[in-house]
Amino acid sequence: xxxxxxxxxPKRPSRVTPAQxxxxxxxxxxxxxxxxxxxxxxxxxxxxxxxxxxxxLPLPDSTEQDLASRRLPPLTDGHLFGTDQxxxxxxxxxxxxxxxxxxxxxxxxxVSGLIGLAAGAAAGYFGGWVDAVVSRLLExxxxxxxxxxxxxxxxxFGPSVPVITAVIAVAQWPEVAxxxxxxxxxxxxxxxxxAARTLGLPHRGVLFxxxxxxxxxxxxxxxxxxxxxxxLLESALSYLGAGPExxxxxxxxLISDGQDYVTTSWWLVTLPGLVIVLLVVGVNLLGDGLxxxxxxTKKGATA
Amino acid sequence: MRTVMSQTAQISRRTLLKALGVAxxxxxxxGLAGCAGPTGGPPPGSVTLGLNRSxxxxxxxxxxxxxxxxxQRAVRQGLTRIGPDLTPVPVLADRFELTxxxxxxxxxxxxxxxxxxxxxxIEDVSTALEMYAQVNGSYLAAFFPEWPxxxxxxxxxxxxxxxxxxxxxxxxxxxxxxxxxAANIPEELQSGLGTGPYVVTASNRGTGxxxxxxxxxxxxxxxxxxxxxxxxxPEEANRxxxxxxxxLDLIDTITPDSAEQLQGLPEVRIERVxxxxxxxxxxxxRKPKDHPLAKASVRQALSLAVDGRRLADEILAGSAxxxxxxxxxxxxxxxxxxxxxxxxxxxxxxxxxEGINDGDLRLTLIWESGEFAGDTxxxxxxxxxxxxxxxxxxxxxxxxxxxxxxxxxxxxxxxDILGNGYAxxxxxxxxxxxxxxxxxxERERTRDTYQGYVNPDVLRLLDEAYAEVDPARRQEITARVxxxxxxxxxxxxxxVPNSVLAYRNRVTDVALEATNSYELANVGxxx
Numbered sequence: 001x002x003x004x005x006x007x008x009x010p011k012r013p014s015r016v017t018p019a020q021x022x023x024x025x026x027x028x029x030x031x032x033x034x035x036x037x038x039x040x041x042x043x044x045x046x047x048x049x050x051x052x053x054x055x056x057l058p059l060p061d062s063t064e065q066d067l068a069s070r071r072l073p074p075l076t077d078g079h080l081f082g083t084d085q086x087x088x089x090x091x092x093x094x095x096x097x098x099x100x101x102x103x104x105x106x107x108x109x110x111v112s113g114l115i116g117l118a119a120g121a122a123a124g125y126f127g128g129w130v131d132a133v134v135s136r137l138l139e140x141x142x143x144x145x146x147x148x149x150x151x152x153x154x155x156x157f158g159p160s161v162p163v164i165t166a167v168i169a170v171a172q173w174p175e176v177a178x179x180x181x182x183x184x185x186x187x188x189x190x191x192x193x194x195a196a197r198t199l200g201l202p203h204r205g206v207l208f209x210x211x212x213x214x215x216x217x218x219x220x221x222x223x224x225x226x227x228x229x230x231x232l233l234e235s236a237l238s239y240l241g242a243g244p245e246x247x248x249x250x251x252x253x254l255i256s257d258g259q260d261y262v263t264t265s266w267w268l269v270t271l272p273g274l275v276i277v278l279l280v281v282g283v284n285l286l287g288d289g290l291x292x293x294x295x296x297t298k299k300g301a302t303a
Numbered sequence: 304m305r306t307v308m309s310q311t312a313q314i315s316r317r318t319l320l321k322a323l324g325v326a327x328x329x330x331x332x333x334g335l336a337g338c339a340g341p342t343g344g345p346p347p348g349s350v351t352l353g354l355n356r357s358x359x360x361x362x363x364x365x366x367x368x369x370x371x372x373x374x375q376r377a378v379r380q381g382l383t384r385i386g387p388d389l390t391p392v393p394v395l396a397d398r399f400e401l402t403x404x405x406x407x408x409x410x411x412x413x414x415x416x417x418x419x420x421x422x423x424x425i426e427d428v429s430t431a432l433e434m435y436a437q438v439n440g441s442y443l444a445a446f447f448p449e450w451p452x453x454x455x456x457x458x459x460x461x462x463x464x465x466x467x468x469x470x471x472x473x474x475x476x477x478x479x480x481x482x483x484x485a486a487n488i489p490e491e492l493q494s495g496l497g498t499g500p501y502v503v504t505a506s507n508r509g510t511g512x513x514x515x516x517x518x519x520x521x522x523x524x525x526x527x528x529x530x531x532x533x534x535x536x537p538e539e540a541n542r543x544x545x546x547x548x549x550x551l552d553l554i555d556t557i558t559p560d561s562a563e564q565l566q567g568l569p570e571v572r573i574e575r576v577x578x579x580x581x582x583x584x585x586x587x588x589r590k591p592k593d594h595p596l597a598k599a600s601v602r603q604a605l606s607l608a609v610d611g612r613r614l615a616d617e618i619l620a621g622s623a624x625x626x627x628x629x630x631x632x633x634x635x636x637x638x639x640x641x642x643x644x645x646x647x648x649x650x651x652x653x654x655x656x657e658g659i660n661d662g663d664l665r666l667t668l669i670w671e672s673g674e675f676a677g678d679t680x681x682x683x684x685x686x687x688x689x690x691x692x693x694x695x696x697x698x699x700x701x702x703x704x705x706x707x708x709x710x711x712x713x714x715x716x717x718x719d720i721l722g723n724g725y726a727x728x729x730x731x732x733x734x735x736x737x738x739x740x741x742x743x744x745e746r747e748r749t750r751d752t753y754q755g756y757v758n759p760d761v762l763r764l765l766d767e768a769y770a771e772v773d774p775a776r777r778q779e780i781t782a783r784v785x786x787x788x789x790x791x792x793x794x795x796x797x798x799v800p801n802s803v804l805a806y807r808n809r810v811t812d813v814a815l816e817a818t819n820s821y822e823l824a825n826v827g828x829x830x
Contacts, residue, residue: 065687067617085560085680086618155705241672246679246698247686257679259540263564 029292036289043282047275051098060089062096063247071265082267085257094272097249102279104165104244105230111169112230113223116176117212120219123177124184125207134181138174146171147236154242161244164237168230179222183215218294225287228280235276251276345552348529350810350826353536353551355673356703357511360491361503363480364438369580369726369802369819370555374533377515377823379480379497382409382428383473387816389579389635389730391473395423395481395498398460404468404772407451410460417496418518423481425461429453430484437489443478445738445753446729448769468770470777474729500526500824511535527812527827537673537703546571546805553806556819558676559620565805574815575622578802579631579727582623582675584609584668584685584720584795589713589755595657595664596719602792604653608692609685609796610645618680619800626797629736629788633799633817636732638782640789643796651692661693669699670722671707675800678722685796712750720795721754728818733768733781740788741765760787 021027050057066087074082074090081090123134153167187193188211196206231251237243238252246253251272258268345351354370361378363371376384383399386392393399398410415423429452435443436450451463451472463472486495493508500523501515513533519525536542536551543561545551547568557565565571586596595601611625624632628640654664668685670678679700686696699718701707709715711723727735740761742752761784768780802819811827 063687065684067613067684070617086683241700241702246683246700259538260543260558261560261564262540263543264560 033289033292036285037293038289040282040285040287040289043278044286045282047098047279047282048102051095051102054092054095054099057095059092059095062088062092062249064088071261071268073265074267074271081271082265084254084268085261085265090254090267090271093249093254094251094275097251097254097272098275098279100161100244100248101231101234101238101251104161104168104234105227107165108168108172108230108234109223109226111165112172112226113176113219115169116173117180117216117219119173120177120180121184121207121212121215124181125188125203125211131181134177138177141171142174146233150233150237151240151242154237159237159242159245161248164234164242164244168233171233172226172230175226176219176222180215180219183218184211187211187214218291221287221291221294224290225284228283228287231276231283232280345532345550346530348828349532350528350530350552350828351532351534351550353534353542353545353554354511355537355539355542355554355556357508357535357537358513358533359508359511360493361497361506361513362482362492363443363478364435364441364489364491372728372818372820373555373823374513374515374531375480376499376820377501377531378499378503379482380499381477381479381481382411383477385474385477385728385730385816385818387814389633389817391477391730399473399476401470401472401772402462404470405465407463407469407472408456408460409463412522413459415498415522416520417483417498418502418520419496420520421483421496423498424484425453425455425459426484427481427487428461428479430487431479431481434487434489435479438491439489440751445741445751446475446478446734448737448741448765468772470769470772470774471729471731471734474731475734477730478728498522501531521824523824526824528823531823539676546807549807552810553804553813555802555804556676557803557805559622559803560677562622562803562805563620570808571805572808572813574804574806574813575801576815576817576819577624577633578800578819579633579730579817580675580724580802580819581626581629581631581727581797581799582722582724583626583793583797585723585754585797586793586795587713587717587719587721587754588752588757588793590719595659596666598657599790599792600653601657601659602795604650604657604692605689605694605795606643606792607646607650607653608694609643609688611643611796611798612645614681614684614796615798618684619677619798622676622803623798623800626794626799628785629740629793629797630732630785631727631799634727634732634735635730636778636781638732638785640786647688647692654692654694662695663693665695665697666719667697667699667717668720668722669701669707669710669718671701671705672703674722675724676803682722711754713755714750723754726819730818732785733765733777736761736781736784736788737765737769740784740793756793758787758791761791 069077069083069087070085072079072083074080076082079089081094084090084093119134123131150167150171154163157163193206193210196210234243234250235252238250239256243250243252254272255269261268356370358371358374361375363375380394382394382396383391384394395411395415396409397412398408400408402408411423417423432450432453435441448469449465449467451465451469454462454464456462482492482495482497500518500521502518503513504516505514512535515531517526517529536545539558539561542551542554543564546554562573565573586602590596615623615625625643627642628637630637668682670682682698686698689696706715710718711721725739729735739753740756740758742757743762744757746752747755747757764780764784764787768777768784771777771780802815804815806813809829811829812825813821814825815821
């Protein structure tokens with residue numbers, strides 16, 4: 001009898017079975033988030049690591065031309081990605097272009113994150129005319145066609161790396177600002193904010209020492225998602241001829257230059273395109289996964 | 304009752320959504336399958352041309368790139384045209400002859416009329432000349448050392464009088480398109496009548512799209528094709544895909560790489576002829592006297608660093624020849640003056656002799672996208688070649704519609720080398736030399752010279768050549784002009800590309816000429 005009791009699986013004090021728990025929405029979401037994070041991290045690392053280590057890899061110079069080796073297909077004569085229309089190693093060009101594209105993307109999202117965080121937090125905390133000004137500004141900007149606006153600014157100020165970084169940064173701040181504002185609106189009503197005020201902390205102190213640290217985590221996830229968008233925007237500008245001046249090899253320009261050879265040298269367009277897809281999908285999955293994980297944690301904590 | 308509830312629970316919301324998703328996917332796939340085929344070719348009896356540059360007007364007062372000539376002359380015509388052998392052929396005139404050193408006698412054909420049936424009058428010719436002379440920034444004005452005056456003799460005959468002899472006027476008049484005097488103004492015409500085989504029924508200069516309808520009353524007999532659609536398709540890859548899919552019938556000025564893609568396709572034909580256009584990496588002659596580029600020896604040294612043979616044979620896939628003179632060898636009166644040699648060691652020595660060491664010289668190379676086939680690849684290759692002799696190059700590429708014309712005039716920014724193509728629509732060397740190298744100090748004040756090129760020796764010889772009525776003697780002077788120009792090293796490298804055109808088999812009788820144009824009236828469609 002005793003033996004029988006020991007070998008039996010201990011009964012849960014609930015009618016909910018482990019199988020039901022496994023299939024429950026929250027468990028499934030948590031599992032999906034983990035998968036997203038892992039897949040996203042792998043895809044992102046596949047692109048970002050070689051780009052970051054491009055200078056250390058044993059690759060030819062990305063600008064070194066060899067007119068006798070034009071448009072060699074992948075895996076020919078030691079060229080993993082083949083060569084382009086001037087005999088330059090395509091992998092070296094893609095990695096070199098990635099440094100420019102990712103640098104612009106990272107700088108742009110950092111700047112847009114800072115602008116959005118500051119403007120959104122101020123709008124949410126102070127309300128009144130500050131909120132009105134920030135809200136109207138971001139509504140006005142969001143109502144403009146983004147790519148047209150970027151092309152216009154680049155046409156006016158010239159296509160240099162700082163200009164393109166600045167325009168992408170300015171283009172993306174509304175996303176961050178909107179999110180930050182809504183979160184600060186919720187946070188400012190909480191007792192710890194009242195307590196801080198009662199203790200005589202000035203508004204700036206309340207905002208930056210208490211409110212911003214509480215919203216910055218979720219904001220940074222949006223910023224991560226914006227990185228993919230920034231890389232895509234930079235590629236679109238380069239593709240349209242408004243990217244950084246040559247000889248910067250950006251992903252958009254590699255595709256634009258290669259499209260004339262699309263039927264005879266598929267790799268010139270396909271491989272840079274694939275790299276963009278890997279990075280964008282990877283970053284999006286990573287961002288999505290982290291957001292879902294944070295939501296789950298927060299819900300759990302609240303419960 | 305319990306059984307019924309259980310069955311209902313099996314068809315959950317998720318299952319329903321999945322089913323809907325599958326159904327939606329299937330519908331989308333079947334929709335996409337419909338898009339996989341050609342997107343719809345031109346309507347019956349119609350031909351669609353895909354131009355590489357935007358045709359902003361059917362008038363040529365300001366704008367005359369190669370492919371535009373075909374379309375512009377399908378609507379408006381001149382007294383002459385440049386024929387397949389690059390000599391003038393009468394069109395609206397049946398007589399065009401030099402009757403004295405400063406006088407040409409012209410007689411209009413008796414059967415010509417505009418598309419509305421109204422007659423062509425001598426006044427239309429004189430007004431056309433006035434309007435071409437008055438227009439600001441005229442591309443054609445550079446070819447005319449002076450504008451002739453029209454003096455009527457009778458209803459159809461008139462003389463073209465000049466102060467000084469103008470022995471190539473029959474070539475030049477091929478570019479003066481005639482339109483009714485009352486409708487002509489000193490700017491590019493957006494509408495109006497012409498005597499050509501087609502009339503315009505719709506146009507959008509912003510998108511560069513035009514619809515031409517057959518002029519059934521065309522004086523030389525109605526053309527074969529009922530309707531011609533003209534489209535501007537800037538991306539070469541799109542034009543190639545458009546031709547392959549049947550969306551476009553004919554594309555012009557294609558790169559050797561695109562020709563390679565189209566070669567062997569059963570539904571596509573490719574035409575190639577040696578061209579008259581010269582493409583150059585032209586130096587900026589507006590530099591101050593103490594600038595290195597102001598010295599011919601420095602310009603020559605830079606030329607020695609450019610491997611023209613490799614550029615022509617490999618990047619341009621043998622579809623171009625390095626220039627051997629300041630104008631294309633196909634032009635009447637052109638002579639061989641020398642050749643571009645590749646000798647980087649000597650280039651470096653020559654630069655050092657001028658006190659220019661590694662890294663001392665940095666040049667800015669500007670060009671407009673699509674200026675010539677393979678332009679970007681050529682520029683990037685030149686960067687490396689100059690880099691090999693220690694000369695740095697900054698590339699500045701302008702997209703079509705940008706402000707490169709202001710840059711060229713030195714009004715928007717400084718530059719050193721310009722990637723530029725110079726069309727030669729007149730068929731003879733002398734007017735082209737006049738157009739490119741006949742800049743005077745007066746014209747330079749308004750920045751109307753060719754990149755600031757003003758050479759008193761060339762001006763004197765050009766004057767002599769124009770004043771000479773004896774053809775043999777004139778040719779001798781023309782040859783000397785070319786040598787003087789060549790010896791001044793105006794271009795770092797220049798080449799003459801073949802004209803390449805591709806069209807679908809359903810289109811017939813496309814006779815591409817050296818001027819990179821063809822007679823649209825002769826084009827037909829397979830029955």
